Amino acid sequence: MNVSRGSIAWRKRVVAVDYNDGHPIALRAERRGARLSWEPVAIADVQKLHVAGDVVVAGMDVGTGMTPWLAVPLKDVRKARRIWPAVLDTKLPFALEESKYAIGAAISGELPGLPVLSAGTVALSTVVRRNDLERVARSYGTWGFVPHTFDHEGLALWSMLDPALTESIRVVVWCRPSSMLMVLGMGNVYWSSHPIAGHDVERVMRLLHLQKQTVAKGMYKDLAIEWYVGGDEERYHLFLADLEGVPSEKKQILGSGPYGLAKSLAARALLPGVWRMPAIWSDIGANYRSSILQRRYLRDSAYLALLGALLIAGVGGRRVYVGMQMAQQDRAIARVVDEIAGYRVVARGRDAVRVAAGELESRRLALDVFLEGEDLSVIAGRLVALVSGTGGQVQEMALDSQSVRLRVLLPAENTIDAVVQSLLASGYRVVPLEAGDAVDGKVLYTVRGERGQL
C-alpha cells in the first residue's frame, strides 16, 4: 500500500472546517512530529486565523464530491498517469472541464480488496463540479472566509480506521443528529461513500447488500462484516441496537462527538498516510498557494545565493590567505638565499636553495685553507726538519690541503715511520709506501697521502 504525504504537508498548521448536520464546526490542528494536536475553535474565529495565514481545509459532503475508481490496462504507471483525465472523463455525468479533481497514488501491483478488477493500473480519484465547490465555498462566506482546500468526507471517515489487513468488509457509519454517512471497503481499501438521510438502517443494509453483489463482480460477497460507528453518541447507540441480530465479525465504536471528521480532515492534510489525495484548491486557495510558493521560491533562492556567496567568500578567502602565506615564505626564502649567495639569485624555490647551498660550498672550499688547523708551511717545515734530523733529505714534495706526495732519501738504518706518523698527525692518510733499493747506504722512499675519505 502506497503511503503518501499529507495534501498540505508543507504547512505545519491547518484549520479544518466541516458541517455537522448544517452546523459548521472548526478546529485548529498542528503537526508535532508524527502526531497531531488540535483544539476546537469557534467558527467566527476562523476568519482571523484565515487572515493570519492559516490554511483552511473544508470537508466536501458525500453528495457534493465523488470518489470514482479509475482503471487502465497498462502496467506502466507513467503512461497511466497521462491518460487518467480521459478515463475520468468517461466516468463523469458532466464534462471534466466543469470540474476540479484530484487523482491519488497509482496502484499497479496486486492489492487484495480492490473494488475494480484490473490487470493494469488503478487509482482512486476525487471529483467535484466547480459550481458545487463554489456553492460550498460561498456557504462559509457568512463567517467571513473562503476555505483554501477541500477534502472528501467519505475518505476522511475511512482514514479514521486503524490500518488493518483483515479480509473482511468494513462498514463505517458516522451518525449525525439527522443523517448518517456510510463508507465501505475491505481491509485497508476504500470502496465507496454514501449519504444516508435520517436514521435509515434499512437503507444501510440495502446499500451493503448491493455493494457486496456488485463490487468486483461480487467476489467479496461472502466475506464477514466488521462494523464501525461513531459521531453522535445517542444516534450510534440506536444504530448499534438496530444491528442486534445482524451477523457480524466485529462491532467497534470509532469515537463520539462532532469533531471526529474535522480532525481526520486535518490529519489528512498534515500527516502522511494511505489514501491521501492531492488537495483540491478553491480559487482563493490557489492564489494563496501561489503567493506562498512564490515566497518560498524567493526565500529558498535567497538562502541558496547567500550560502553560495558564503562558500565563495570562504574558499576565496582561504585561497588568498594561503597565497599570502606562500608569498611571504617565498620572500623570506629569497632574502636568505640572496644573503647566503652574496648576490641577487634569480632562481626560486628548491632551485634557489640549491644555488645557496652551492655558493656556500664553493665559499667553504675557497676559504678551506684558512680553516685548517695548521698552515701547510708548518707541516712542510716540520717534515723537512724531521728528515734532515735523521741525516736524510727531502728530494721532492708536493703539498696542498688535500694531498701530499713525498720522495725522501733516508739512511738505511732509519725507517720512514716517523715521517708517516707526522703526516698522520697532520690529518693525512698515507696511501701506498714505496721503498727503493739502498744506494750508498740510503733508501729512497715515496709517500703519498690524502685527507678525507680514502
Added chain:
Amino acid sequence: MKWQVSHYRNMMYVVAGCFVLVCLWSLRDVLRSNQMRAAVDARQADQHVLRLLQQQAHALDADAHAWSVDGSLSLEMREKITRASARVTFADPQVVGRFRLHKAEIVMGQESLDAFLARLGDVQGLLVRMVQMTFSVDDRNRATGSVELAWLERF
C-alpha cells in the same frame, strides 16, 4: 510581464544549479587543499634548510674574519711578499662572500730550502696561509719549485 509561480520556480532552479556549481568548485578546492598545504610545508622545509645554511655561512664568515685584514694592511702584505722574492706573481683577487681572496705564487730558484722556509716564516706572521707547495731538491740541496700563498681582505 508579471512573474508567475513557474518563473519563481525556474529562478530557484537556476540559483540551485549555480549553487551546485559553487559546491563542486568548493569541493575541488578542498580536495586540492592538500597540494597547497604540501607547497606550504615544502617552503617551511626549505626555510629550515636555509636557516641551517645561514648559520653555517655566519660561522664560516666568523672563522674567516679572524684571518682577514683591511685594505691598507693588504697592500702592505703585498709589498712584503714582493720583497720576499723577486719572482712573485699575483693573481686577480677573487670575491668570496664578504672577503677578497688574494693569491700570490712565489717561484723558488735554485736556493737553499731551509733559507726559503725561513723567509717564508717571516711572511707567515702576516696572516698569510700557504695554499700549496711543490719543490724538488738536487744533490747540492738547492730547491726549485713554487709556493702559493693566500690572504683575505675584508670589505
